[in-house]
Amino acid sequence: MLMVEIRKAIHVNEAICRVMSSAITGPKTYVAIEDSLSYYLGEDLLADHDVPAFDRSPYDGFAIRAEDTLDAGKGYPIRLEVIGEIGAGSVHEGEVQANQAVRIMTGAQIPNGCNAVIMLEHVEMLEHDWKTFIQIDRRLTTGENITRTGEDTRQGETLVKKGTYINPGVMALLATCGYKQVPVIQKPKVGIISTGSELLAVDAALEPGKIRDSNSYMLLGQIERAGGIPLLLGQFKDDFTLCYNQVVDALDKVDILLTTGGVSVGDYDYIPAILDKLKARVLFNKVRMRPGSVTTVAEIKGKLLFGLSGNPSSCYVGFELFTRPVIRTYLQSNYPFMRRVVVQLGAAFTRPNPFDRFVRGKLQYENGQTIAMPVGLDKPNIVTSLAEADILIMLPGGAEVYEKEMEVTAILLEDQTGTTMDSFISKQVIH
Amino acid sequence: MLMVEIRKAIHVNEAICRVMSSAITGPKTYVAIEDSLSYYLGEDLLADHDVPAFDRSPYDGFAIRAEDTLDAGKGYPIRLEVIGEIGAGSVHEGEVQANQAVRIMTGAQIPNGCNAVIMLEHVEMLEHDWKTFIQIDRRLTTGENITRTGEDTRQGETLVKKGTYINPGVMALLATCGYKQVPVIQKPKVGIISTGSELLAVDAALEPGKIRDSNSYMLLGQIERAGGIPLLLGQFKDDFTLCYNQVVDALDKVDILLTTGGVSVGDYDYIPAILDKLKARVLFNKVRMRPGSVTTVAEIKGKLLFGLSGNPSSCYVGFELFTRPVIRTYLQSNYPFMRRVVVQLGAAFTRPNPFDRFVRGKLQYENGQTIAMPVGLDKPNIVTSLAEADILIMLPGGAEVYEKEMEVTAILLEDQTGTTMDSFISKQVIH
Numbered sequence: 001m002l003m004v005e006i007r008k009a010i011h012v013n014e015a016i017c018r019v020m021s022s023a024i025t026g027p028k029t030y031v032a033i034e035d036s037l038s039y040y041l042g043e044d045l046l047a048d049h050d051v052p053a054f055d056r057s058p059y060d061g062f063a064i065r066a067e068d069t070l071d072a073g074k075g076y077p078i079r080l081e082v083i084g085e086i087g088a089g090s091v092h093e094g095e096v097q098a099n100q101a102v103r104i105m106t107g108a109q110i111p112n113g114c115n116a117v118i119m120l121e122h123v124e125m126l127e128h129d130w131k132t133f134i135q136i137d138r139r140l141t142t143g144e145n146i147t148r149t150g151e152d153t154r155q156g157e158t159l160v161k162k163g164t165y166i167n168p169g170v171m172a173l174l175a176t177c178g179y180k181q182v183p184v185i186q187k188p189k190v191g192i193i194s195t196g197s198e199l200l201a202v203d204a205a206l207e208p209g210k211i212r213d214s215n216s217y218m219l220l221g222q223i224e225r226a227g228g229i230p231l232l233l234g235q236f237k238d239d240f241t242l243c244y245n246q247v248v249d250a251l252d253k254v255d256i257l258l259t260t261g262g263v264s265v266g267d268y269d270y271i272p273a274i275l276d277k278l279k280a281r282v283l284f285n286k287v288r289m290r291p292g293s294v295t296t297v298a299e300i301k302g303k304l305l306f307g308l309s310g311n312p313s314s315c316y317v318g319f320e321l322f323t324r325p326v327i328r329t330y331l332q333s334n335y336p337f338m339r340r341v342v343v344q345l346g347a348a349f350t351r352p353n354p355f356d357r358f359v360r361g362k363l364q365y366e367n368g369q370t371i372a373m374p375v376g377l378d379k380p381n382i383v384t385s386l387a388e389a390d391i392l393i394m395l396p397g398g399a400e401v402y403e404k405e406m407e408v409t410a411i412l413l414e415d416q417t418g419t420t421m422d423s424f425i426s427k428q429v430i431h
Numbered sequence: 432m433l434m435v436e437i438r439k440a441i442h443v444n445e446a447i448c449r450v451m452s453s454a455i456t457g458p459k460t461y462v463a464i465e466d467s468l469s470y471y472l473g474e475d476l477l478a479d480h481d482v483p484a485f486d487r488s489p490y491d492g493f494a495i496r497a498e499d500t501l502d503a504g505k506g507y508p509i510r511l512e513v514i515g516e517i518g519a520g521s522v523h524e525g526e527v528q529a530n531q532a533v534r535i536m537t538g539a540q541i542p543n544g545c546n547a548v549i550m551l552e553h554v555e556m557l558e559h560d561w562k563t564f565i566q567i568d569r570r571l572t573t574g575e576n577i578t579r580t581g582e583d584t585r586q587g588e589t590l591v592k593k594g595t596y597i598n599p600g601v602m603a604l605l606a607t608c609g610y611k612q613v614p615v616i617q618k619p620k621v622g623i624i625s626t627g628s629e630l631l632a633v634d635a636a637l638e639p640g641k642i643r644d645s646n647s648y649m650l651l652g653q654i655e656r657a658g659g660i661p662l663l664l665g666q667f668k669d670d671f672t673l674c675y676n677q678v679v680d681a682l683d684k685v686d687i688l689l690t691t692g693g694v695s696v697g698d699y700d701y702i703p704a705i706l707d708k709l710k711a712r713v714l715f716n717k718v719r720m721r722p723g724s725v726t727t728v729a730e731i732k733g734k735l736l737f738g739l740s741g742n743p744s745s746c747y748v749g750f751e752l753f754t755r756p757v758i759r760t761y762l763q764s765n766y767p768f769m770r771r772v773v774v775q776l777g778a779a780f781t782r783p784n785p786f787d788r789f790v791r792g793k794l795q796y797e798n799g800q801t802i803a804m805p806v807g808l809d810k811p812n813i814v815t816s817l818a819e820a821d822i823l824i825m826l827p828g829g830a831e832v833y834e835k836e837m838e839v840t841a842i843l844l845e846d847q848t849g850t851t852m853d854s855f856i857s858k859q860v861i862h
Contacts, residue, residue, distance in 0.1 A: 033633060033648055034648070034651060034661075034663070037651075037652045037655050037656065049637055051814065051815070052642070053637055053642070054639065054640060086640075087628060087629075088627050088628065088629035088640075088692075088741070089627060089628035089629025089630070089640055089641050090628070090629075090640060091639050091640040106741065106742070107627070107629055107642070107741060108629070108640065109639065109640040152814060152815055153815055159815055159818065160818050164818070166652075167652065167656070167818070167821075167845075168649045168650070168651075168652030168653040168656060168747070168817070169649065169652075169747070169814075169816075169817030169818040169819070169820055170652075170818045171645075171648045171649055171651065171652040172645040172646065172648060172649035172652075172743055172747075172814050172817055172818070173645070173814055173815065173817075173818050174633075174648065175633045175643055175644060175645040175647070175648040175649070176642070176643055176645040176814055177643075178633060178634060178635075178643060179633070180633050180634040196519050196520060196538070197518060197519065197520040197521070198518070198519035198520025198521075198538055198539070199520070202464060202605075202606045202609060202610070202611050203609060203611040204609075206480055206484055208485065208522050208540065209485060209517075209519075209520055209521060209522045209539065209540040210520050211483070211484065211538070211607070212606055212607055212608075212609060213606060214603040214604070214606040214607040215603065216606070217464055217465070217602045217603060217605065217606040218599045218600065218602055218603035218606070219599070220465060220468075220599075220602065221468045221597075221598065221599030221600075221601075221602040221603075222599040224468050225468065225598070225599060232465070310519075310537065310538065311537070312603055316599070316600070316603075339794065339796060340796055341772065341794070341796070341801045342796075342800060342801050362848070363770065363772070363848070365770060365771055365772070365773075365850070365854065369773060370772045370773050383482065383583060383600075383603055383604055383607055384482075384583055384584055384590055384604065385600075386599070386600030386603055386604075387590065387591050387595070387598070387600040387601045387603070387604050388600070389600055390598075390847070390848045414598075414845060414846065414847045414848065415845065416821070416845045417793070417794070417821045417845065419796065423796065
């Protein structure tokens, strides 16, 4: 009994650096464009043609020759004959001559001979001798209201970089450039093993001293949100050899392995012994932060194992700070970290704390200010507050106290765009 | 030729109000907890038991009787006999007596007779006569380091309201409360018909005057991001009756119908005639905003049809402002609108504009400030800028010019938490 392992706590940023230096990247694969939302681009997205591919009209109106309007002015309209009309997708045959105009729809190609477009609302129409004319009472300049070939982008240009999150706008570009199949990075398989003989299945009736396993499902959601494919691998057995074999089997099946529970500074915890037997390289097993201080990360033959706390909040924060950027690195994201915003603190934290704190909170918008409002009681056992959280409020440790309305930094949990490690671990956290 | 329909432009907020007054809600269904991420709760999530369900230890340490430590102090340690140990999930048999202690793990149930926990690090261990003792040199108070039954939540309490987005934290609560099957709102089927004879399939080679259909795939991504199930229904045919039948068929299959293209103020546009023949109630067909002014929304037998512009940016903004809250209302979200943040404008907009503008932008974080940086050239035809956008910067129309570093409001495109209509259309937009 009572073998208490001595653990050396390191700073959050040091922990992040150690994890990231062992993070691996995933291979490329292809998915249909319809299924590509939320993947990460596996190659630069290149323009396969100039965009637009031809001079075109941004408006409904008339394609004309600017030189024909030289004498036009208020009260001195000039008159052009409308010799045809073209919808988007059609092409006008032949060359437009002096004092001629072509009715043109938004997006249609500018006819040969024309060099300007006048909007429909800016002309007067008239019929004469079975012909149609327009009257224009202003002078147009060459190129006016024409979207030029390649104005948006040039053929061969990189439109979106490899490693970019595919959002609806990227999908539009993929379609424009003919990507029926999209090169993406394969999503990592992330296994979850829960540990603790107190854990019941989600559909089990409660028993004295026991609780239902909530961390597994929370992690499942966090993995999916981060972009991985979660695999529930069940619970640790009550025997060291069985547990060891479970970890060995799991490491065969997954790219990243998570355990939750059983990494406290007490007994009954097989994880250190399993890591030992696996000859794993332990990157750290304690972090100077609250919650989540008891987080172990180890590397085994290139794969990372995250020993997350059994406390829901510690597990949650440990995952978001350490596992999420590893998943995003596997996805080859250029911005594997969550972005932050500067916000007003919505409540005071007047007891100084030597540890960096990551307080679950909620962005609120009041009287033109963005407020970071802590949710729940900020105890590690409080599950209910996790449901409301969409930010982690960063309160760097030290002698400082935090008053209401102070400016603080909040990490956006729902962020997809992301940021770099340098930006994430800037001196807002280190102290 | 040249039947130009007269359209009356209305304000953005008026348009939003009209759309929302016709938005319908979807039915309840059930999904497995593993699949519940990103659905909306179809019922209040109720605590099926007190959380925690028993007094428990938040730390590894020793469960004791506080009264036994009355005489303890620095240099005057008292000594307790350790009579057993309990891991999480185990229950100590019998009642703990005076001057006894039980070794207890994080999460384990407090043994009968005990009323405080001392952390492992705060005791000295010693062995004597084959017995184990701990020495304590401080006084503990009754209830110290005990997490009380129901401290987190009480049985029967509503933990999460119906209409809440299911995030990883909500999943943890669902598991805690035994929801193997989760009541959720069915996702709406949202059909997309693209119109325009200029449109080529995504895998087609380019032809003069034509472009590949990018809006359909962009909308597909936007629908998915909003929480709907997208259905690509192909392109409009070149014949009025065929188009009419396409719309009728589509309305049978989907809950919400989108068309893109063919709603400009020009010819070649069957949508108004189709709406007429369907006896649709047109809510509006022009909005005082840029981009997206040419947006038509109509209601047909309780279903909404959105006639979005063929211009990518107009289509994008029209969807986010009008269709997204309708999808979120179908999902019974309590907060169907995107949240906003107050940010510093990253570039000047010095030409006043009578129209409310929604400029595609990107949140940046610089020197402790959150900056809203416009992306691309902000012309309606610029597709490339949509890929980078994660905010819409709101620039209310009027005589005002917008200088760099001014405070403006930005709509968060990736936001899942959401806000209410009242909050969304607050006076930041109306002027």
